[in-house]
Amino acid sequence: MPAESETSLPAILRTLTAHRVEFIVVGGVSAVLQGAPLITFDLDVVHSRAPENLQRLLAALAELDAHYRAQPERRLVPAKSRLETGGRQLLTTRYGPLDLLGEIGSGHGYDDLLQDAVDLELAPGVRVHALGLRRLIEVKRETAGEKDLAVLPVLERTLEESQRVRDARVEVGPGGPPNSPRSGR
């Protein structure tokens, strides 16, 4: 186990998935997972507020030693009643900052966002949902805070480039380009 001060985003995600928490990675980490060259220091997730999921989430938070980071010396742990709301819980864990969001943008919760999430494998047996870039851009435009607007150009160019890469793959096909070693010609 890493030292308490050492950040490990994969470790937070592994813990959440190990407890079968239903969540969607949003924000900067979601963008990075889909190819955006950004730096972000906290992991933002929108969690399902279904009662059984909140129980699993509380168990995961206990393992992560999660507590509110506004007053770390008091080690206030999030209560179930807070996780039921659409609000933002700014936590710190043994592996770094974790923001739990009931809703993002103009009131979008887990069930709404799930249809626009992509399923990504981070390690064998560790799969997470991340909010797709197109929807992420829409939500950031809704929020339109200075911090959100600052990263929009990077997200928009990443969406364009990923589309170009996908289109190129479709044009070339699974065997690779003509006369390439993989094409078998």
Add this chain to the structure above:
Amino acid sequence: MEPASPQPEETLSDGRPAIAPDGVDLTLIRWMLSLTPAQRLQVLDQNIRSIERLRACRIRD
């Protein structure tokens, strides 16, 4: 006077400028897209740790 044509190191392989008109570096995006999601997360994690170590050095100074 015509503007100088871009040098090879300033263009992507498809001829587009490496830097988008809004200033975004497309080479970094292309590089990130060449990685798997797990590798992208690893890059972010390593960058965060590097910055944390640099911050710690500054505090010690």
